[in-house]
Amino acid sequence: xxxNPFRSxxxxxxxxxxTVGYFALIVVGASIAxxxxxxxxxxxxxxxxxxxxxxxxxxxxxxxAVPARETRENERRILVIANETVGGPELREILRRxxxxxxxxxxxxxxxxxxxxxxxxxxxxxxxxxxxxRLDASLARLRQDGVQASGEVGDGDxxxxxxxxxxxxQPEEIVISTHPEGRSHWLERNVVGAARDRFDLPITHVxxxxxxx
Amino acid sequence: MxxxxxxxxxxxxxxxxxxxSSRVSSTVLGMFxxxxxxxxxxxxxxxAYFFVRVVNPDAQPWPLPPFHxxxxxxxxxxxxxxxxxxxxHWALQSIKRGNxxxxxxxxxxxxxxxxxxLLTQMLEYARIGFNPSDGAFGTIFFGLTGLHGAHVxxxxxxxxxxxxxxxxxxxxxxxxxxxxxPGIYWHFxxxxxxxxxTTIYLL
Numbered sequence: 001x002x003x004n005p006f007r008s009x010x011x012x013x014x015x016x017x018x019t020v021g022y023f024a025l026i027v028v029g030a031s032i033a034x035x036x037x038x039x040x041x042x043x044x045x046x047x048x049x050x051x052x053x054x055x056x057x058x059x060x061x062x063x064x065a066v067p068a069r070e071t072r073e074n075e076r077r078i079l080v081i082a083n084e085t086v087g088g089p090e091l092r093e094i095l096r097r098x099x100x101x102x103x104x105x106x107x108x109x110x111x112x113x114x115x116x117x118x119x120x121x122x123x124x125x126x127x128x129x130x131x132x133x134r135l136d137a138s139l140a141r142l143r144q145d146g147v148q149a150s151g152e153v154g155d156g157d158x159x160x161x162x163x164x165x166x167x168x169x170q171p172e173e174i175v176i177s178t179h180p181e182g183r184s185h186w187l188e189r190n191v192v193g194a195a196r197d198r199f200d201l202p203i204t205h206v207x208x209x210x211x212x213x
Numbered sequence: 214m215x216x217x218x219x220x221x222x223x224x225x226x227x228x229x230x231x232x233x234s235s236r237v238s239s240t241v242l243g244m245f246x247x248x249x250x251x252x253x254x255x256x257x258x259x260x261a262y263f264f265v266r267v268v269n270p271d272a273q274p275w276p277l278p279p280f281h282x283x284x285x286x287x288x289x290x291x292x293x294x295x296x297x298x299x300x301x302h303w304a305l306q307s308i309k310r311g312n313x314x315x316x317x318x319x320x321x322x323x324x325x326x327x328x329x330x331l332l333t334q335m336l337e338y339a340r341i342g343f344n345p346s347d348g349a350f351g352t353i354f355f356g357l358t359g360l361h362g363a364h365v366x367x368x369x370x371x372x373x374x375x376x377x378x379x380x381x382x383x384x385x386x387x388x389x390x391x392x393x394x395p396g397i398y399w400h401f402x403x404x405x406x407x408x409x410x411t412t413i414y415l416l
Contacts, residue, residue: 006248006397006400007395008393008397009301009302009305009393009397010305012396012397012400012401013298013301013302013400014402015404016295016298016400016404016407018402019404019407019408020295020407023408025412026416027416030415030416033303037416042264070377123378123391124388124390125383125385125388128388155295155356188411209406
């Protein structure tokens with residue numbers, strides 16, 4: 001895959017400076033003699049192609065996406081995806097049960113849900129902040145229940161958030177927590193069904209009715 | 214408590230669910246596709262321009278009279294646009310270091326220089342002495358420079374949003390995507406202008 005020169009602002013700026021130098025030399029050559037401008041163009045283009053090909057071959061090999069896993073005896077890794085229901089009693093109860101009799105390692109991922117307009121304008125600070133607040137409160141409650149869990153804010157797309165977490169956390173099972181049918185955007189978008197189709201891991205769907213609590 | 218496992222129905226209505234590649238992120242892929250589409254758009258105009266030149270091999274100097282291009286004014290305008298890329302880069306480097314004043318100053322200067330470029334180009338159009346209907350060269354000249362001007366206008370719109378957000382207290386050293394993306398676009402617009410200016414005004 002060719003390296004995108006517009007991957008970041010700094011790379012785009014560097015590319016701009018190189019473009020200025022490239023065309024400046026061609027113009028200087030052409031102002032002396034037309035044939036010299038053509039020669040400069042050919043030489044510079046060949047040099048650019050040479051360095052581009054060489055830089056591609058010198059690129060470090062891709063790092064494995066999943067780091068080496070350290071396992072403890074009788075360990076079970078559980079990935080929890082939840083947003084507004086992240087502190088719900090039903091979810092805490094099932095995590096408490098799953099954590100019994102095993103060395104549990106739980107990662108709670110809270111997707112930073114955002115509006116389309118804010119996503120398009122890269123205005124995600126508020127969404128991430130709100131997700132972080134919900135996550136902190138949930139982790140504190142889990143600790144009170146005796147369940148040790150870590151957490152992180154994930155991608156706004158719950159399926160992408162699951163995929164990201166699978167790569168780094170390597171869970172044995174996934175727990176997806178949603179509102180009840182009729183009040184859940186995730187169920188309306190069939191997030192649970194799509195996750196079952198996409199990921200080859202046992203998936204437990206927990207319905208948390210916050211209005212009943 | 215209601216914890217249950219739902220069987221997969223296998224039924225899906227509507228268009229297929231978008232799949233996200235694990236090798237190429239959607240943002241990088243989007244930027245690739247954007248650059249490719251822009252290259253094809255400008256490439257179509259450049260093809261027409263070079264065709265006009267190739268079918269007039271004896272046209273020296275280029276362009277033939279009565280066409281005359283204000284090379285010096287356009288050169289000064291090019292310097293203004295290149296300087297605006299520097300201030301854009303400065304703005305982003307500033308917010309990365311937590312220097313909010315530098316970011317605001319950089320964005321405002323970039324915006325002002327972009328506006329100056331666009332206004333100068335409009336004045337150039339008004340005084341250049343020919344119009345798009347004056348032969349193939351006139352059509353291509355206004356087509357290419359106008360297409361680039363439209364890109365500058367879009368860049369100024371993005372910069373305006375970023376500047377307003379900067380003055381409203383948005384962006385931190387960790388989160389400054391809203392400055393980075395307009396910055397990438399602005400540099401891309403500058404790269405295209407270098408190609409347009411060199412090709413049409415200088416060579």
